[in-house]
Amino acid sequence: xxxxxxxxxxxxxxxxxxxxxxxxxxxxxxxxxxxxxxxxxxxxxxxxxxxxxxxxxxxxxxxxxxxxxxxxxxxxxxxxxxxxxxxxxxxxxxxxxxxxxxxxxxxxxxxxxxxxxxxxxxxxxxxxxxxxxxxxxxxxxxxxxxxxxxxxxxxxxxxxxxxxxxxxxxxxxxxxxxxxxxxxxxxxxxxxxxxxxxxxxxxxxxxxxxxxxx
Numbered sequence: 246x247x248x249x250x251x252x253x254x255x256x257x258x259x260x261x262x263x264x265x266x267x268x269x270x271x272x273x274x275x276x277x278x279x280x281x282x283x284x285x286x287x288x289x290x291x292x293x294x295x296x297x298x299x300x301x302x303x304x305x306x307x308x309x310x311x312x313x314x315x316x317x318x319x320x321x322x323x324x325x326x327x328x329x330x331x332x333x334x335x336x337x338x339x340x341x342x343x344x345x346x347x348x349x350x351x352x353x354x355x356x357x358x359x360x361x362x363x364x365x366x367x368x369x370x371x372x373x374x375x376x377x378x379x380x381x382x383x384x385x386x387x388x389x390x391x392x393x394x395x396x397x398x399x400x401x402x403x404x405x406x407x408x409x410x411x412x413x414x415x416x417x418x419x420x421x422x423x424x425x426x427x428x429x430x431x432x433x434x435x436x437x438x439x440x441x442x443x444x445x446x447x448x449x450x451x452x453x454x455x456x457x458x459x
Contacts, residue, residue: 272406273343274453277446279335284438287328288431294320295431316378359404366397387430391420391437406453412445 293299303318316322370393377385398413416437423433 272409272449273339274446274448274450275339276336277442277449279339279446280332281439281442281444281446283328283332283335284442285435285440287324287331288435288439290328291321291324291431294324316375355404359401362404363397363401366393366400369393370397384427384430385424387434388420388423388427390434391416391423394437395420406449408445408449408452412441415441 294301299320301319301321303320303323370389373393374386374389377383377389395413395416395418398416399410400413402410402413419433419437419441423430426433
């Protein structure tokens with residue numbers, strides 16, 4: 246009986262070692278929660294500019310070209326950039342803390358594969374969204390963000406915790422739904438990047454972080 250128990254423990258240890266080498270499993274539930282909070286704050290800051298309560302241009306005397314100059318002259322761009330940086334830094338902090346606590350290197354083969362598979366759909370999406378901006382199709386930017394982000398998460402599910410695929414699927418469903426309500430894109434964006442991230446983070450914290458702590 247004891248030999249069987251030792252054999253089962255050995256198999257479990259081998260399974261965990263293989264999982265650590267092939268998947269990035271140090272994602273923290275706090276990372277999702279912090280990213281969601283940042284997104285909600287960003288949506289709150291962007292609201293008056295999106296719905297015309299405040300002027301979108303930083304320098305109203307500047308030329309109204311449709312290129313990068315106009316983009317850099319818009320408050321919404323800097324709000325979005327600040328939100329992205331804040332969410333990324335907070336997610337990195339909690340992920341680094343969890344990796345250090347568990348003794349797992351934060352940067353390895355699994356992390357590199359994860360970054361490539363997340364980064365490629367996001368890069369393609371950024372190019373596509375910039376072209377939408379150039380052509381003045383602003384109503385499709387929020388749905389596009391949700392759709393490409395969802396695709397990136399599903400693509401990343403092969404190299405990290407499988408639950409992230411469900412988050413990606415929810416983002417895609419929300420992005421498709423927002424195509425039918427274009428004028429309310431900011432609200433769908435806030436739900437997708439804010440509420441869903443917080444819900445996902447709480448679930449992951451309850452399933453993995455709290456369990457490992459106990």
